[in-house]
Amino acid sequence: MKLSRNILLVDDETRWLRTIDMLLNRHIPEAKTYTCENSRQALQLINDLDIALVLLDLNMPVLDGRQLLRDIREQAPYVRIIILTGLNETEIAVECMKQGAYDFITKTSSTDQLLLCVRRAMEVIGLERRYHQVKDGFFNRMDLSAFNQILTTDIKMHDCFNFAATLQDSREPMLLEGEMGTGKHVFAQALQQLVSPELPLPEVSLADLSMQMLEQKLFGSANQVGLLDMAGTGFLLLDNLELASFEVQRLFSQLCQRKRYFPQGSLRETALKCRLLFSTTSSLEQLEQQGFSHGLLYCLLPQRLKLPPLRERTADIGLLLQHFTELACQELGKDYLALPHDLARLLETYPFPGNIAELRALTFTAVGISHGQELALAPFFRVLEQPQLTPPIERMTFPAILPTISETTQQLIHEALIRTNNNQSAAAKLLGITQSALSRRLSKQ
Template identity: 85%
Template sequence: MKLSRNILVIDDETRWLRTIDMLLNRHIPEARTYTCENSRQALQLINDLDIALVLLDLNMPALDGRQLLRDIREHAPYVRVIVLTGLNETEIAVECMKQGAYDFITKTSSTDQLLIGVRRAMEMIGLERRYHQIKEGFFNRMNLSAFDRILTTDIKMHDCFTFAAALHDSREPILIEGEIGTGKHMFAEALQQQVCPEFPLLTLSVADISPQMLEQKLFGVTNQAGLLDMAGSGFLLLAHLSLASEETQRVLTQLCQRKRYFPQGSLRETALKCRLLFSATGTT
């Protein structure tokens, strides 16, 4: 199962679709948003576009939203549905949740409430799909030749290899923890070779680095790309996390949570494309 981030907004109001499309593209750039005015085409689009989340209007002329919800739950059970309602449809929306909708949001809600609901749904989808990825990885034979340089007879380490390889589609940060000399950097190199060998593994030590210098190196400065851009769609290893200051860890935490950043001197946010690896000694 792929870790899809595609969103489909289904509504027969063209202006509303255009507004939601612009809103999601601006504030959730890591997801790709599609729109649909004809509800009869929705199921086909969900299948063709590998949709993970549907924002569904209840009142549509071609196919009623409640019937479409039932069809989605039957034919695409892994797709989450957020019902979009009018002011007088709350009872209907609650009934839709009993039928399998993930949440409902009124069209008069603030944009912040809408974005919070969408992000919460996408986080849940990510957790569910990663669970199935890991489950499939453990029960299916996987090619783990990238880890051949790490010599071990510990069955727990072999489980770690399988677990890491099963997360090949995940964009979530990964923490590699162990004592000095246990091969954390070698594990990171193997993971990079397993998942995206076409990209280099870039490394930055975050020990004793000021937050200002960290932001310059990660986000870049005028006419000079930062490490987040240089890593492309590959991995960036941020080493010695346990030795980083609290302020530096705060900057990194915000980056992991938002998955967006402002290059210095820019007024527009940039979506995080690379994958973040962290290494630490002991408990951070």
């Protein structure tokens, strides 16, 4: 099942269709919008265009919205439907929801309410379709041998392996999230082994990279093949996404959506053959707070892999400690060193801000200074005895043109409702206000 973002507007009012089509294209650019004035053609369009969401008017000639709703639910059960109603049709809309509609909204509602309703539906669609992809992958008995080099017994890591394996035939971009030192590069190499083991994994850092330099690297020049061509049918690793400029974000947003580009010096567009694999130490939520391109973020959301930090997979510490000790002994030409009793258990209390990379560095240092038959403890005790730093409070970032207090309040309410799945009571608690106060603010929007 594809992770489609296509929207179909079904209504016999041409002017209204054009207005909503322009609104969605402007504010939800990651979704492709289609219109249909003849309700009898809607089902065929849903199948042909891989529609994910339908905005359906109730009152149409020949085939009305209620009958079309029943037909869609029967023939395309994974398609979400938002019913469009008049002012006096609330009872009918509620009945439609009992028959399988996702939500309803009146045509007289504000554009903000319509956009909020559509965004919520698209988020639910993404989650549902991703779930079905993962479920189908489990039943197909996936081959996870590409991840054999990653030592872990942690269930979260194995979930990442399984999810990645379900996406091996997808052509959509992927995102690797994880703190520094969590093994994103090793995981990227495993993904390449899974998809195109015969190809190397080209990579480029997006940190402080000008548009001119990036375009030259991606699209090539007269004397050099571009990375998009060099990657073939495998992955192209794009590291440090959190440091990409807005121009770079916009370039990748267009590339992810269109999947076509102009090679250097060519007047013809070329289809994108490789898969884009982004890597970041920031979460999508943090990137959104930084003002990242929403078009790019929505492209990455469905195929997002979050690697857990080492402090959340403490059962792996002993396994990794043993592995790094043996590896360091081989590289440094030392005899096997036994692990001190309870060292792994002691390290489980340490938060490992540098994650696996820090554990590896500590172990190599310990092997290097070890004398006798047991691993030296000094490097580990030094970090265990250090006072733990309090994480700094995140500073809010604002755009160049400051929003008004009213606009900021609306955005906070919108974000709180998204995080709580539209639960007003929970959203009010997040915002530090009463539910009645939140209801009053919503009624004024």
